Amino acid sequence: MSSFRLAVLNLVRHRLSSGVALVSIGLSIACAGILLRLYEVSSSRFSSLAHGGQAIVGAKTGGIEMLLGALHSEGDFPGVIPKVLYQSLKAGATVKFSDGAQEAPNYLQAVIPLLYFAKFEEYRVIGTDEGFLKRPVDEDSMLLKEGTWAAKMGQVVLGAEVARVKRLKVGDNIVVDRWNGIADDGTSSFSLQVSGIFSPTGTVWDRALFSNLDQAQESFRTPGFLSQSIWKSEVVNYFLVYLDKGLDKGLDKGGFAQLGNLINRRTVAEAIWVPDEIRRLKELTGTGRELGLLMTMLILILGGLAVASMMVTRFEALSVQLAVLRALGYGRAAIAGWLLWEGALLGIAACVVGALLDWVGFPSVRALLGEALPPASMVTSSIVTSAPVWGIAMIATVLAVFIPLMRLYSQDIHRSLKGL
């Protein structure tokens, strides 16, 4: 009888213990796999974060929320700020305040507005201006792969992924749903024509659609919104600020201190320094991610130890039977083959169970964590991400066999058969 057949029979004929082992290892694999995928989803934020200058100005909601809202299209509809503030800063004009104070922000190089105004299925449609295309920093600039910028009303430019996934081309018409943060304002759908498609950027911009600011403003001329906004439809969500001119002038952080003083103290808006917020987000999620990674490792170690202990117990009970086989002429190599096959078969079966649980359970776990993670529509996670866990589990399961294997090599057949 071959080693493989002995392994199969020992597993199949001890259904209860094999089943318990299978479920426990499978659960460990599923937990570790889910944690690893959460870790990967959390990490993906930083690679897909859009490029948008050194500072962001938006409604007062806190730095990280603004960062993710503006450069990662996360969260609910963001708060709005008056468009006039953006216009003044863009023009480099002196800003006058009601208390008589004045500020001339001549250190700003570029100011780019962002106003979410519609959704095309799961993708957001953003109103902006041509400054969005040509940035002071060349690598931040958005290049058109084909077509032209959506300069006219009714036009839209697609991010690369939207065009690819939805198989859209220049000249196509799409229907979008109005989205302006008002829950029930009798919103309606409207049509936009694709005027251009951006080249891929590898960031969240690939998953968005862009139109001009006038088109976006149009979406806010609804009774529900107008009754709530003191600025009527003359609003933006954010504007991205490039401070390179301030750097040239030798100002600290390109003049962000001055901008912060102007915005944070004297307006309803808030200015954030992007590098600081990215660092804070990394610190915040980094702790969680490191903890998650530690938990993943711990679960795997515990799973491995459980397997090892089960294997030791299993083969401890078989010590007389192993001695019988050796007395019948089975060599140590043949019996070692049996043990290794048993470990490998158990490992493979547990990986299948674990992967199944992972596949079924991950969406629920992700939904439970809510906004702590990028939404599933933005960052997808494949079950294959858990593959390293399966590999480690397989190795651990086979390694666990080495303990009974060592005992096998030092086994005294005579004493085992005599029950000593």
Add this chain to the structure above:
Amino acid sequence: MNVRLGALSVYLPESRRLLFRLRPKEIVSGTQVLIQGPSGTGKTTLLHLMAGLFLPSEGYVFVGEQNLSFLSDEARGRLRRQNFGIVFQSLNLLPHLTALENVMLSLRGHAEAKTKATTALSQLGMESFAGQRTAQLSLGEQQRIAVARVLAATPSVVLADEPTSGLDEVNATAVISALLDLPKKPTVVVVSHDHRLRDRFKEVVDFQDLVTS
């Protein structure tokens, strides 16, 4: 196949206390020998020495032309697989395997192992138990499966340790007949304190007569 025991001494591994020292003894090929003696004197140990499951502290065991002390563990295993049939004192069937699978254990690498195992079970009237797990069988039935395992392997040397222990007259007769009537007339060594067996053997040795002071 001859089995030669040469001035064997066995010491207990922990205490180094002498368990027994034996006079030289040769069991000629094809001979059927019954070794009798009270429990706890070392009969099982002697059988294990002959099978190479245990090496003597002093002296030697030759099986055919091979000194077991000079063979590696793997080589002794190969020798047992190719030449020995062993019935253990406590049967030692694998309880999660069926009767047929237990018999097939001694036929690793043999062509038509299943056919040979089925035939061996039939010879002992056990063919109807082939698919049953041995844990579900009576002691007598298990004993016959252990013997069928020997039968199927057609060995040159049969070593049986208390093969009739705990069996009634009918089962004991069936088991010992099967061992002694094996084809190819192998060398058969049975250790037992079952006095019912004395009449079945031409050579009966008292273990105490083998022991030297």
